[in-house]
Amino acid sequence: MTTESASHLRRISVFDATLRDGEQAPGNAMSARSKVTLALAAEAYGADVVEAGFPGSSAEDAEATRLIAEALTTAKFATFNRAFTSDVRQSMLAGGARPNHQVQICGTGSDIHLEHKRGITRAESVQEVRDSIGLAVEMGATDISFGVEDASRSAKSHVRALVTTAVECGAGTVILADTTGCATPGEYGDLCAAVRSWIPDEVVLSTHCHDDMGLSLANALAGIEAGADQIQATLGGIGERAGNTALEELSAVLTYKGEQFGVTIDVRLDLLYPAYQLLAETIALPPYRNKAVFGVNSFATEAGIHQDGILKNPVNYEYLNPHRFGRERSLLVGRHSGRAVLRYLLTRTGIAQDEALVDELYEEFIASTSLGACEELDDLAKRLADRTTARADT
Template sequence: MSRDKLVIFDTTLRDGEQSPGASMTKDEKVRIAKMLEKMRVDVIEAGFAIASQGDFEAVRAVATAVKESRVCSLARAVFADIDRAAEALKGATAPRIHTFIATSPIHMKYKLNMEPEKVLEQAVKAIQRARQYTDDVEFSLEDGSRSEFEFMCRIVEAAIAAGASTINIPDTVGYGEPGEYGAMFKRVIEAVPNSDKAIFSTHCHNDLGLAVANSLSAVMNGARQVECTINGLGERAGNAALEEIVMAVRTRKDVFPVDTGIVTEHIVATSRMVSTITGFPVQPNKAIVGMNAFAHESGIHQDGVLKHRETYEIMRAQDVGWNANKIVLGKHSGRAAVKARFEELGIAFDSPAQLAEVFERFKALADKKHEIFDEDLQALVSQVQEAEAVETYAMESLEVCSKTGTTPKARIVLLVNNERLSAEAEGSGPVDATYKAIEVIAKSNTDLLLYSVNAITQGTDSQGEVTVRLERRGQIVNGIGADTDIVVASAKAYLHALNLLEAGNRREHPQHGV
């Protein structure tokens, strides 16, 4: 069987970040982009350049840092968006502008308030504008799976004629069904006279749990690019998961006539990096990257695997990076060994001072727990990078009293713009008391949308990673904190979220896009 190249287009930094509370800093985006580059992802969609100044700077930083992958910015079919995207991508070795407009009747009527002819005209003009900056232009028909077939063919033909080299027909709202979605690609490719001059792409959302199935159905019917995210991160129920697409194609070579160039051994490390940075934990039974993905508890399964691995495992855990999930580092480990492990995880340091700070925190953690895992190292780097940002609130000390039959109390001392302030409060539990004590000082007027605790590794000495989601006047941020003391981790996460709000670390999208 001759095999075609399947282009992997990762949109973790753009569509993934549109998940409420998944906002990433510029430095965090660069860290993830460098890991995606190490995986040999073909195209990295770095953001929506016109959405905010912060997003523009992040796209520009990724475009400058990444040399081996194409770097893309999203833009509506509006000249201002396209010009802004081009400006952000100036430093890219291989830039791509991804422009889109809605093509379904419901979107054109109620969202755009435009007639189909006007939509087609605007799409063509946008593509022509983008071609003034780069030869690599992608055009997306937002809500493509609910668009009328005849109009879809007309706008696809016009887009290719205008210079679009990639045509994306997304299932924007997760409405598609694998059989009909795949058939749609086949029909369009056969009906459009110049379809051979473009690569067709799929971008599926997971509202009905069909994102991966729909994407693979499109591949079987002629699509040669899949748009996906690490861990399936994305708006609402998420996007097609990169790791599932890649490993399905690799495992079932007898079915799929395509190959990817992904270095799969970096999948698990990348998954953990994204989880740590966004604060979105990976469910244990998640395919490929969940901690139970290669675990066997049933006696029958264990017996089969011991006799012959392939009885219950269709792929090797080592092939996606599970062979390197644990290291033995402790308080006697030297800086060189720690630095070397960070490099294996795709983490580089901006300066010797940053490495020194991480190493100091590593030593402190090693005094608290016997074994240090890769997840611990990821958390340490995130903590240091967060600490380097401008902090309005910093914790100096925390004292909590909680015992059976009494009301928990907390006393906290904070440095607020370098002014030392203290407060006490009671609560229904130690964490509640701690948060109320913080609020005595901060008076943040925020709503707590999410409080989540996740053990970073196994064992009673594991660090607990706490995610706090706060909302204030429409601004949503995620705060993350890690510590072997879960109450301290909770305080760190809450203060991190408050600092992000004070720094204005959020994204404002003029339109959420495909």
């Protein structure tokens, strides 16, 4: 995309929630020091805001916040808080009244949560917003965001009361959380459009979507179409239960389809996968076979028809260019492969093409291959070259 073509597009900012919402899922705990390393990786790929943690929840999160606050130089860092003055106080003590400290306050939205979780009224939840934001301002916070928890199951009248109160008290960002992942794109888009119409243009509207029904990315995109300016996402989509909007998937869509949405995104695509590898190593996250962008097989193929097309021109079966994402194309030889990849293999290893040889290799490396077995093309090329050399020597 040229500079001229991008100039008319609305910029979507990225809020990386990997270190807080992503960490909350079972098995994803991170040390304060490892969070700093991951925060710097997020800053490097271009995250606008890195969520450092929830200082009010533990001493470890408070320490991580202090370390991240000192380490970041270009990105903002965010602290998570319930709409409790005690949480806000802990966040301000950990992160300080820094210009790049975004104090994120989460209010109670749905009647389900008000009744069954909190045991308070709508009016009391609005007062909590006034009190918590008021304390943040009093303690020197200059960047405050307000999120509506369970917004997608909340009465719109109550959402309006919460967000307008938050903005009046000093919030510069409003976040709408589809906390249980229950919304469809139409429902979530309608909610975002309504909130966008209630708040001033200069107030940022942010999405926070969960993937319980596999709709977090679709809902985030619906939010963008409805006027959202920011997306909260995590590397690999890690997070509570089924996870959050996957940052790499969002980046892929907005890089390849941004003009369709009238938006642009500033992310170093080539640095996303290294950051994910660092995350996976940190939390011992097993590799996915079929995940978009980061999956083991995202840019790999074994099927003969696809391999034939890719060898002629990768664009036949690759919409995403693997090299843009720091990945490599992988052709695997297995029981679904065909003769095209064998001819390519012979050419690459400098062995004269012969259909009888191709048939021989097909029987040996493809037809007789056991279920599920396959071999990297590079490994097979080396084996074939070694065998040819050995035959020549005899």
